[in-house]
Each structure stands twice: as structure tokens, then as C-alpha cells.
Amino acid sequence: xxxxxxxxxxxxxxxxxxALVAWQVAVRTLGVPGYILPAPTDIATxxxxxxxxxxxxxxxxxxxxxxxxxxxIGAGAGIxxxxxxxxxxxxxxxxxxxxxxxxxxxxxxxxxxxxxxFGYGVMSKIVTVALICFFPLMVNTMTGILATERDRLxxxxxxxxxxxxxxxxxxxxSAAGHIFAxxxxxxxxxxxxxxxxxxxxxxxxxxxxxxxxxxxxxTAGMFAVLGILATIGMxxxxxxxxxxxxxxxxxxxxxxxxxxxx
Amino acid sequence: xxxRVEAGLRLAALTVDYPTAAGPLRAVEGIDLAxxxxxxxxxxxxxxCGKSTLLRVLAGLLRPSAGTAEIDGEPVLGxxxxxxxxxxxxxxxxxxxxxxxxxxxxxxxxxxxHAYVARAHELLQLVGLGAFAAYYPGQLSGGMRQxxxxxxxxxxxxxxxxxxxxxxxxxxxxxxxxxxxxxxxxQATKKTILFITHSIPEAVFLADHVIVLSPRPGRxxxxxxxxxxxxxxxxxxxxxQFGARTxxxxxLFNVEGGLD
Numbered sequence: 001x002x003x004x005x006x007x008x009x010x011x012x013x014x015x016x017x018x019a020l021v022a023w024q025v026a027v028r029t030l031g032v033p034g035y036i037l038p039a040p041t042d043i044a045t046x047x048x049x050x051x052x053x054x055x056x057x058x059x060x061x062x063x064x065x066x067x068x069x070x071x072x073i074g075a076g077a078g079i080x081x082x083x084x085x086x087x088x089x090x091x092x093x094x095x096x097x098x099x100x101x102x103x104x105x106x107x108x109x110x111x112x113x114x115x116x117x118f119g120y121g122v123m124s125k126i127v128t129v130a131l132i133c134f135f136p137l138m139v140n141t142m143t144g145i146l147a148t149e150r151d152r153l154x155x156x157x158x159x160x161x162x163x164x165x166x167x168x169x170x171x172x173x174s175a176a177g178h179i180f181a182x183x184x185x186x187x188x189x190x191x192x193x194x195x196x197x198x199x200x201x202x203x204x205x206x207x208x209x210x211x212x213x214x215x216x217x218x219t220a221g222m223f224a225v226l227g228i229l230a231t232i233g234m235x236x237x238x239x240x241x242x243x244x245x246x247x248x249x250x251x252x253x254x255x256x257x258x259x260x261x262x
Numbered sequence: 263x264x265x266r267v268e269a270g271l272r273l274a275a276l277t278v279d280y281p282t283a284a285g286p287l288r289a290v291e292g293i294d295l296a297x298x299x300x301x302x303x304x305x306x307x308x309x310x311c312g313k314s315t316l317l318r319v320l321a322g323l324l325r326p327s328a329g330t331a332e333i334d335g336e337p338v339l340g341x342x343x344x345x346x347x348x349x350x351x352x353x354x355x356x357x358x359x360x361x362x363x364x365x366x367x368x369x370x371x372x373x374x375x376h377a378y379v380a381r382a383h384e385l386l387q388l389v390g391l392g393a394f395a396a397y398y399p400g401q402l403s404g405g406m407r408q409x410x411x412x413x414x415x416x417x418x419x420x421x422x423x424x425x426x427x428x429x430x431x432x433x434x435x436x437x438x439x440x441x442x443x444x445x446x447x448x449q450a451t452k453k454t455i456l457f458i459t460h461s462i463p464e465a466v467f468l469a470d471h472v473i474v475l476s477p478r479p480g481r482x483x484x485x486x487x488x489x490x491x492x493x494x495x496x497x498x499x500x501x502x503q504f505g506a507r508t509x510x511x512x513x514l515f516n517v518e519g520g521l522d
Contacts, residue, residue, distance in 0.1 A: 151353045158321045158347040159370040159418075160340075169370070173357045250356035250400055 038220035046220035047227070055209065060228065062204040066122050066194040067236075070129025075186055077130070078137025079179060085138070086145035087167065099138065107132045108196050115201040125197035125205070132193040133186040140182030144175025177251045180244040187236045191229065269334050270454060271297040271320060271422065276329035278315050286327075288479035289315040293329070295473060295482065299421070302448055302455045304465035306511065307475030313458040314350070315480070317426045320456065321347050333422060343371055346420035346453075350427045352411030354399040360386065360410050361395040367418040378417060385413035388447060405436040412444070416451060423453045427460065438496065441467055445494060462515075466507045467494060474514055484514055 020040050026032075027039040034042055050056055084091045085099075111128045118124035148171045156170050198207025206225050213222035273295040279286035290312035297303045307313050318324040319331045322341040331338040333345065346367070354363045361382055368378030386392050389409040399407055408428055415423055429437045441464060448455055459465050465472045472486040490503060498504055 149353070151349060151351060152355065154318075154321075154323050155347070155349055155353045156366070156370060157323060158341045158345070159367045160343055161370045165370055169366070170355070173355065176357075248357075250398065 035217045035219045038223055042220040043223040043227070046218065047224035050221060050224055056228070059204055059206050059209050062122055062125075062202075062208075063191075063194050063198065063206040064232070066125035066129055066197060066205065067190045067232075069122075070126040070193060071133050071186060071190040073126070074130030074133030074190075075137045075183060078134040078182070078186075079141045081134075082138040082141025083145060083167075083172070086142045086171075099135075103135050103139075107135070108193070111193075111197050111200045114197070120201050120203045122204070124200075125194050125202070128197040129190045129193035132189045136182040136185040136189070137179065140178040140185075141175055144178025145171045147178070148174040176248045180240070180248055183240050184237065184244070187240050188233065191233055191236065195229070269299040270301070271295070271303075271456060272330075272332040272335075273316070273319075274330050274332075276316070276319065276331060277327050278312065278319065278324065279327040290475075290480040293480070293482055297454060297456060297471070299334075299454050300452055301470045302457065302468055303471045303473060304457045304459055304469035305473045305475060306459055306462065306465045307480055308477050308515070309460060311475045311477050312480030313460070313475060314426050317347070317424050317456065317458055320422075321345060321424055343418060344421045346415035346418065346423045348408075348411050348415040348423065348425040348428045350430055352399075352407045352428070354407055354410055354414075356399050358398075359395065360391065360397050360399065360402070363399065363410055364413045364417055366414060371418055373418065381419075382413070382417055385416055386410075388450065389413050389443065403436075404432050405440060408432065408440065409443070412447065416447070416453070421454060423455045425455060425457045427458050429464070430459070430461075437461075437464070442496070444468065445492075449493065462508050462511045463499065463504075466490070466504060466511070467499065472511065474511065486511060 024039050024041060027037055038046070081095070081099075085096055086092075107128070110131065111124070114124040114127045118127055152170045152174065153166055156166055161169070194205070195207040195210075198205040199211060202208045206229060209225050210222055213219070213225065273293050276293040276295075277291050278289045280289055281287075293316065295316075305313050305316060315324065319326050320333070320338060322338050322345070333342065354360075355366070358366070361379075364382040364385060365378055367373075368375065368382070383392070383395065386395055389412055391406060391409055391413070394402065394406065399410065402410070408431075411428065412425075415425075429440045432440060445468060457465075457468060459468075466486075466488060469488055472488055473482055474484040474486065475481065476483045486507060488507060490498060490501075490507070
């Protein structure tokens with residue numbers, strides 16, 4: 001890490017601390033009731049109480065399972081169908097109109113239906129997450145494959161490359177940048193999908209915990225869960241970005257990585 | 263098979279039209295051309311005269327609208343294993359290393375892996391990139407990338423090498439250096455080379471025969487037989503014989519409306 005990067009991190013940390021202190025002081029001096037806006041120390045206490053009671057591990061596991069399994073299934077199906085639509089005119093003509101009309105439907109609206117079909121357990125959340133992750137991957141994979149440079153295709157064609165070879169050696173890697181952009185979008189959506197699924201009807205999960213806190217007017221406890229959610233979102237996004245830099249390294253080289261100096 | 267089998271490249275009454283929104287656009291018209299095996303032939307013409315169209319037909323990437331293209335007496339119906347192509351932009355795959363890029367024809371054609379990897383290393387030595395096998399294209403200069411493109415074109419030991427303005431994007435000094443290296447590679451491998459260019463000195467420096475095309479639609483307006491002695495070096499560019507040939511080609515283009 002360069003000195004500039006360290007200074008940068010210290011500054012960001014300082015801003016956070018200043019904001020927390022201001023929050024704390026404002027809540028205390030203005031006498032804001034705890035059920036409207038708890039002070040940071042109240043949230044920390046609520047979090048500690050939650051840890052003591054052991055409410056987090058099983059709920060966290062439920063949400064993460066829904067998120068991860070749904071993400072893998074939805075993104076995987078999206079990549080496969082996106083590739084099929086891009087490669088086969090027939091598939092495009094038969095399937096794509098339905099995909100487009102489904103895409104304008106808010107997928108979240110289907111969550112109650114999935115709870116009716118698949119119950120209050122994790123399955124209905126997995127389906128919601130998978131559906132919500134499917135579209136950005138399908139569209140991006142299709143766009144990426146169709147945007148393959150003609151010169152690259154001609155190059156492999158001139159070597160007597162078959163259609164399969166064109167796909168594996170040129171089209172799919174050419175689309176990798178687009179696919180990862182879709183994976184970035186989908187990872188954020190997967191958390192939303194899992195939560196909404198849990199709001200609609202669940203017996204477990206962080207979304208369930210938020211609703212429980214709401215019912216018992218435990219605003220500090222709710223904020224504690226929101227903190228966990230923010231952390232999940234950040235970690236998941238960074239993981240995808242890390243994978244992207246590793247896998248699509250040739251595109252990262254073209255534009256300087258954002259957010260870190262040097 | 264035609265009755266008369268002739269070694270080398272042959273284009274007969276070749277015409278290519280491109281479909282456009284405003285109707286067909288004629289790229290080249292009535293091209294007759296024969297290139298004997300082992301010759302270095304340059305195709306010289308202004309931008310947009312259909313030079314690359316000729317190359318795409320011979321590479322089997324484009325069907326002619328009329329006329330025929332033959333390699334060693336066989337009509338070109340699609341890409342062939344005995345042809346190597348070096349593209350204008352070298353079109354290396356950025357996710358493959360230099361070695362993997364050079365090996366690509368071997369993988370695509372399903373050749374013996376052990377043999378083509380060994381040959382790829384030899385070719386990288388030949389083009390002066392022996393130490394760069396593990397690099398990625400993004401880490402190389404334009405001239406180095408184009409040399410990788412040449413090594414890749416030669417990997418499967420094709421009889422014919424088709425080169426589409428391979429040095430057009432390079433700076434003048436690198437370009438001259440590449441010309442010299444190309445002659446060295448050609449003399450070491452004895453391929454038939456069809457070299458597309460719009461540089462008059464480059465054509466005269468490299469080729470045995472310079473085919474001159476008119477502006478679109480491209481027609482052959484002259485063929486310069488260029489018997490300047492080989493091996494050729496930069497010193498040759500200062501000789502009156504070299505000057506006379508470039509001058510003659512320049513005059514052809516002045517009559518026809520100039521290059522570019």
C-alpha cells in the first residue's frame with residue numbers, strides 16, 4: 001500500500017468517526033426518542049444483546065443461503081440462455097419477446113406468489129433471488145456475445161475454426177467483461193431479493209429479524225441488522241469485483257482501477 | 263479439380279459486390295492475377311480500393327460475386343489449412359499469452375500439441391520475441407504485437423501467407439525495421455506471400471511483383487516486375503533503381519487520382 005493510499009483510508013475513517021460522534025451528540029442533546037432514531041451506542045448495545053441471545057447466526061445463514069444459491073442458479077441460467085439467444089436466431093425469435101415483456105415486470109411482485117408455491121422456508125427466497133438475478137445476466141451475456149469484434153471472429157474463421165471453437169475461444173471471453181458487469185448488478189439485487197422474500201413471508205432470515213424488531217419497536221435492534229446487511233452487501237460486491245479483476249484482467253488493464261491510488 | 267493444375271494463387275475475372283442499403287457496392291472488378299509459388303507479391307492501391315477484399319476472398323472469408331479464386335488449382339470455397347493470415351490490426355486475443363496466441367492455429371486445427379508448441383517457440387525466436395512467450399498482448403508494443411501476429415500466421419506451416427497492411431499502424435521507424443525482418447522471415451521460410459499495402463516504398467522494398475489497383479472499384483491497372491537484387495537492405499532505398507520504381511508507381515497514381 002502506498003502512503004497516499006494509507007492517508008486516503010485514514011481520512012475516510014476519520015470522516016466516519018466524525019459522523020458517528022455528531023449523530024451520538026445530536027440524538028442525546030435533542031432528546032430524540034430511541035424508537036425514532038437510536039444513538040450509535042444504543043445500536044452497539046442492541047447488537048451485543050443480539051449476539052448474546054444468539055439470534056444472528058441462524059438468520060444470517062438463512063439469508064446468505066437464499067442469496068448465494070439463488071444467485072448461482074439465476075446467474076448461471078441467465079448466462080446460458082443469453083448465450084443461446086445470441087447464438088441461435090431461432091431461440092431469439094421464439095424466446096426473446098417473452099423475456100423482454102417479463103423484464104418490464106417488477107420481479108419482486110412475484111415474491112408473494114413464490115411464498116404460496118414454495119412455502120415460508122428458504123426455497124421461496126431462492127426462487128425470488130434466482131429470478132431477479134437472471135435478467136441482468138441474460139441481457140449482458142447476449143449483448144457481450146453479439147458485440148464480439150468481427151476481426152477476432154474472422155481471425156479464428158481463417159484458421160478453419162468451427163462454430164463451437166468461435167464460441168469458446170472468442171465469443172465467450174469477449175463477453176466476459178459484460179458478464180461481470182451483470183454479475184455486479186446481480187449481487188446487489190440478490191440481497192434485495194432475499195430480503196423482500198423474507199418480508200413477504202418467512203420463519204427465518206435477516207428480513208424476518210427486521211420485521212420482528214419493527215413489531216417490538218426495537219429500532220436499535222433494527223439498525224443493528226441494517227449494519228449486518230450493509231456489511232454483507234459490501235463484502236459480496238468486493239468479492240465479485242475481486243473475481244472480475246482476476247478473470248477479466250485484460251480489461252482492468254485498460255482503465256485504471258477505481259478507488260485505490262497508484 | 264480443374265484440368266490445369268497450377269501452383270500458387272490465381273484470381274480470374276474476380277468481382278466482389280458488397281450489399282449496402284443503397285444497393286450493391288462494387289469493391290473490386292474483373293481482377294486477373296497469378297502468383298507463382300514462393301513469390302512475394304505486393305498489392306498496392308489507394309484506401310478503399312478493395313485490396314482487403316482480395317485478401318478476404320483468398321482467405322475464404324468472403325465469396326466472390328463473380329469469377330474464381332484458386333490456390334494450387336483448387337477453388338477457394340472457405341478457409342483453408344494451407345493459408346495463414348496476418349491481419350491489419352494483429353487481432354491477438356488479450357486473454358491469451360503470446361505463446362497461446364501463436365499456438366491458436368494449432369489448437370483450432372487440432373494439430374499435435376507437442377509439435378506446435380515447440381514450433382511456436384521457434385517462431386517466436388525467429389521474430390525476435392523468444393523472451394516474451396509468457397507476456398500478454400497488452401504488455402507489448404505495437405511492433406511486437408504485429409510480430410506475434412506474423413508468428414501466429416506461420417504456425418501451421420501454411421504454403422501461403424496473406425498479409426493485410428500488417429504494418430500500417432506502426433510508426434515509420436518500426437515499420438522499416440519490420441519490413442527488413444519480414445524479408446528475413448520470408449527468406450527463411452520460403453512462403454508465397456501476398457502483401458497488401460498502400461505504401462509505395464514498402465511495396466518496392468518487399469515485393470517481386472507489385473500489383474497496382476485503381477480506386478474503387480479496384481481493377482488491376484499495372485503490374486510492376488521488381489527485380490531489385492536480394493537480399494535487400496535499407497541501403498537499396500537510396501539507389502536510383504529504387505527511386506525509378508517508386509517514381510513510376512507514383513506517376514501511375516497521379517494519373518489515377520492519387521493515393522488516399
